Amino acid sequence: MTDPGAILDVFRDAGALLEGHFLLASGMHSPTYLQCALVLREPSRAERVCGRLAYRFADAGIQTVIGPAIGGIVVAHEVARALGAKALFAERQDGSMTLRRGFAVEAGERVLLAEDVVTTGGSLREVQQMVTAAGAEVVGVAALVDRTSGRDPGFGMPLVSLVKIDVPTYQADDCPLCREGVPLIKPGSRVVPGSG
Numbered sequence: 001m002t003d004p005g006a007i008l009d010v011f012r013d014a015g016a017l018l019e020g021h022f023l024l025a026s027g028m029h030s031p032t033y034l035q036c037a038l039v040l041r042e043p044s045r046a047e048r049v050c051g052r053l054a055y056r057f058a059d060a061g062i063q064t065v066i067g068p069a070i071g072g073i074v075v076a077h078e079v080a081r082a083l084g085a086k087a088l089f090a091e092r093q094d095g096s097m098t099l100r101r102g103f104a105v106e107a108g109e110r111v112l113l114a115e116d117v118v119t120t121g122g123s124l125r126e127v128q129q130m131v132t133a134a135g136a137e138v139v140g141v142a143a144l145v146d147r148t149s150g151r152d153p154g155f156g157m158p159l160v161s162l163v164k165i166d167v168p169t170y171q172a173d174d175c176p177l178c179r180e181g182v183p184l185i186k187p188g189s190r191v192v193p194g195s196g
């Protein structure tokens with residue numbers, strides 16, 4: 001499962017990658033729906049996929065994996081499991097990414113940052129700065145999915161991902177799929193029997 005096609009199949013099997021005409025949480029419309037949480041909801045699948053990502057850092061001496069909440073929590077945990085490292089998550093407090101709950105990094109600690117999907121990389125850059133300011137060393141940045149579409153997320157090091165996926169988005173009033181009359185689907189919505 002090292003080639004991007006196989007990874008995409010895993011996403012499709014999990015219902016995490018759909019093609020059609022979707023209303024995204026942002027209000028934008030898109031022909032692609034991507035939801036990593038649907039891959040990660042099955043622990044055995046999460047372990048397998050994240051293990052493939054961890055493999056890329058097998059010789060990097062990673063001591064700690066940190067993911068930004070919420071998307072990075074499970075990925076960091078599963079990557080850390082594969083590497084025999086610690087798993088922490090960073091969360092936003094008063095607008096800044098911080099380590100809470102007794103989490104900390106030490107000077108010189110070798111840290112891998114992990115995320116489910118990287119689009120702009122903003123949260124990861126914040127975590128990187130926070131970790132670096134604490135004296136630890138960010139030795140890699142990993143994500144299941146690279147959605148940067150070729151833009152540099154600004155980590156100063158390569159973003160290592162399992163697969164690159166482009167998710168085009170359109171304003172609701174300027175959507176070619178709407179113009180073609182393709183039915184709009186709100187992902188995750190379904191009629192629950194008996195719900196009335």
Ligand SMILES: [Zn+2]
Binds near residue numbers: 021029172176184
């Ligand atoms: Zn549309």
